[in-house]
Amino acid sequence: MSSKSPLYRKVAGDLRTAIAAGEYGSGARLPAEDELARRYGVSRGTVRQALAALRADGLVTSRRGARRVVLGGAARLQxxxxxxxxxxxxxxxxxxxxxxxxxxxxxxxxxxxxxxxxxxxxxxxxxxxxxxxxxxxxxxxxxxxxxxxxxxxxxxxxxxxxxxxxxxxxxxxxxxxxxxxxxxxxxxxxxxxxxxxxxxxxxxxxxxxxxxxxxxxxxxxxxxxLPGTVAFTVHNSTATSALGRRLGED
Amino acid sequence: MSSKSPLYRKVAGDLRTAIAAGEYGSGARLPAEDELARRYGVSRGTVRQALAALRADGLVTSRRGARRVVLGGAARLQxxxxxxxxxxxxxxxxxxxxxxxxxxxxxxxxxxxxxxxxxxxxxxxxxxxxxxxxxxxxxxxxxxxxxxxxxxxxxxxxxxxxxxxxxxxxxxxxxxxxxxxxxxxxxxxxxxxxxxxxxxxxxxxxxxxxxxxxxxxxxxxxxxxLPGTVAFTVHNSTATSALGRRLGED
DNA sequence: AGCTCCAAGTTGTACGGACAACTGTTGTAC
DNA sequence: GTACAACAGTTGTCCGTACAACTTGGAGCT
Structure with a gap:
């Protein structure tokens, strides 16, 4: 396996699969950043980078003072x-x-x-x-x-x-x-x-x-x-924005 | 004005308005992170946090080795x-x-x-x-x-x-x-x-x-x-993902 | 029981440094 | 001229530290 992928990606991937595997069910609280850092042997900054990716994908919430919570609902994709x-x-x-x-x-x-x-x-x-x-x-x-x-x-x-x-x-x-x-x-x-x-x-x-x-x-x-064949999905949050609404025509 | 807003937001806001005002037109290259850090009197990490927000909104590209480039097209919103x-x-x-x-x-x-x-x-x-x-x-x-x-x-x-x-x-x-x-x-x-x-x-x-x-x-x-009244818009990139496509029904 | 208050736990913000990886340009050799 | 090589500039990754802001749960009081 190539080791060219950055560290935070591996951590993020690990957490993704752990969540997908049901280790942390909907509504469960993730381990604290310090704990994850110790567990993976990386710095807290690296863990935060990984978690930011999960947050952007709508997998977890995060707010100051409390542990991160796994968001239920649609399993996200790349x-x-x-x-x-x-x-x-x-x-x-x-x-x-x-x-x-x-x-x-x-x-x-x-x-x-x-x-x-x-x-x-x-x-x-x-x-x-x-x-x-x-x-x-x-x-x-x-x-x-x-x-x-x-x-x-x-x-x-x-x-x-x-x-x-x-x-x-x-x-x-x-x-x-x-x-x-x-x-x-x-x-x-x-x-x-x-x-x-x-x-x-x-x-x-x-x-x-x-x-x-x-x-x-x-x-x-x-x-x-054709209608009924596809639907588009978006996740957004106050932290990571992306989606907008527009008046018709441009 | 309240000073409760974090530093990186102020920097991000400043850059947003500078771009909106045409100081950096479509395709223009932004100043380097070090330069911005000096200019605003903050650390490079803080500048990077601000730029990450612009990137997530689809305002600028970024890639290793080259300066950031202002993306043309739709003016983004909050x-x-x-x-x-x-x-x-x-x-x-x-x-x-x-x-x-x-x-x-x-x-x-x-x-x-x-x-x-x-x-x-x-x-x-x-x-x-x-x-x-x-x-x-x-x-x-x-x-x-x-x-x-x-x-x-x-x-x-x-x-x-x-x-x-x-x-x-x-x-x-x-x-x-x-x-x-x-x-x-x-x-x-x-x-x-x-x-x-x-x-x-x-x-x-x-x-x-x-x-x-x-x-x-x-x-x-x-x-x-009603058709013709609104359209939804999304920006996504390899760095910041959010949008997906789904098969009909759920 | 219900309430207030405090302390521990946790995430957010900001700083600093160091090196790796990549781009664009410049200059040299052929 | 063209191709290659070296170099300076720039962003990406990772580490460490410190403090601020907020949540939670429990102790203690009423």
Whole structure:
């Protein structure tokens, strides 16, 4: 096993599995930071770093003066990677993800695309449309716009490649931050045909802008899901915020 | 002004306003941690704590070896309070929130309610149904179940109280963590009448379970929004995760 | 029993130092 | 010029200490 993973991650992982295994049931109090530090042979700061991760995931509460308490409810997941990649998410649930590329078009960036990808209006981009399936049944239409450099890599992939993002990672393209907007909109005729539903049917829409570690946009995507197939979940707290609500349109 | 706010918050706030004011435009590099520490007269650890908050809000990237970069895109907000309270959110956007309580019913907890509120099945709870408006127009139906202790406080509020949560805070009821699930469902006849839309119309649904600092559930709510009135936004990154995707139903 | 008050336990904030890992730039060699 | 190597700059990880702020439970009193 590689020892390249930092200490606090190991501690966090340990605590996660301990909680998942029921060692600390819902409502139970975790050991004190000092106790954990002794037990793992690390400093209190390192333990706090681990616990901060659990807190951000909504696994435990924490407040001054009292021990941490395990929050009941949904078992959390390694949410980022699974949110970003449809394939990874599906596999982690034991579902069989599939994908069929419908179109790959070189194009000139519209104003909206230029804005989100931070390129000049009219710059070369690639538009990719795909149908995503779970166990063979179509559940989502994905329309992604890539900047030129990345789009060229995507265009070279086989039509039936299951996971584009995993392929891109192999080529050194990293996704580290993403901003999502979730709302509802009616299926247009294209959506309807690809998903096999009547046009006008309400779909759950997720728009996503992903950036790499340097802050450079690497994709701008609009995913439309058939209702009933997925739900989005978020945890937030006064300590770690992330989610917002917005008026329609932008 | 109270000096009770911790140092790192002041630093974070300062940086937030500096970014909002355009001092560091989209893509600009922030000063190094050491530089900021000198500038504010605090230790590097304190600066890092402030920057971690900005990172969690999706304002800046960060990676080893390079300076932090300001992420372009949506100006972030203090999201937790605004997500938890419809009234606060609306006011922060300059809209006029309204609310009309349709029903307050003492009841016995169903299995689902008992589960989410962590009380015994059949325990006393209060079900509250309200219509929420923006500038007079109805946009959302809210069905909240409270445990007995809190429900009694809510039942005592006037029917036209705008913000229940702010009233509850005055009574010492604190909300610090919330878990949200977002999906789509068709309006039932009640929704349709309250919102003034045809039955069957697709609504954006947000289910929410909120807990207090001790981890005790304080509300279980299901909010149904007219399409086009709101969108939910999330930022996540490899460092700070929060959002997930789920299969339909639960 | 119920109440107040105190002490121990626990987390939050802040400081300091040290080294590891990585990036971007500069300069050198070919 | 181009490729490689060295270097300074920067963030990530980890340690240790100290004190402040808060919660909890128990002792003692009424």
């Amino acid at each position: 949410s980022f990677a699974e949110l970003r990649s449809f394939s990874r998410w599906a596999r982690s649930l034991g579902e069989e993800p599939g994908g069929r590329t419908v179109a790959v078009d070189p194009a000139r960036a519209t104003e909206e695309e230029a804005h989100h990808l931070q390129v000049a209006e009219g710059a070369r981009v690639f538009r990719v449309r795909r149908v995503r399936t779970l166990s063979g049944a179509p559940v989502m239409v994905e329309r992604t716009t890539y900047p030129e450099r990345i789009g060229e890599l995507v265009a070279a992939l086989p039509v039936d490649a299951v996971s584009h993002s995993e392929q891109l990672e192999l080529h050194g393209v990293l996704f580290t931050d993403a901003h999502h907007t979730i709302d509802v909109l009616p299926a247009d005729p294209d959506d309807a045909e690809l998903l096999g539903c009547p046009p006008g049917r309400a779909l759950l829409r997720e728009r996503r802008r992903s950036t790499d570690p340097a802050g450079t946009p690497v994709e701008w995507s609009e995913d439309r899901y | 999201s937790f309070a605004e997500l938890r309270s419809f009234s606060r959110w609306a006011r922060s956007l300059g809209e006029e929130p309204g609310g009309r309580t349709v029903a307050v019913d003492p009841a016995r907890a169903t299995e689902e309610e008992a589960h989410h509120l962590q009380v015994a099945e059949g325990a006393r709870v209060f079900r509250v149904r309200r219509v929420r408006t923006l500038s007079g127009a109805p946009v959302m139906v809210e069905r909240t179940t409270y445990p007995e202790r809190i429900g009694e406080l809510v039942a005592a509020l006037p029917v036209d109280a705008v913000s229940h949560s702010e009233q509850l805070e005055l009574h010492g009821v604190l909300f610090t963590d919330a878990h949200h699930t977002i999906d789509v469902l068709p309006a039932d006849p009640d929704d349709a009448e309250l919102l003034g839309c045809p039955p069957g119309r697709a609504l954006l649904r947000e289910r929410r379970r909120s807990t207090d600092p001790a981890g005790t559930p304080v509300e279980w709510s299901e909010d149904r929004y």
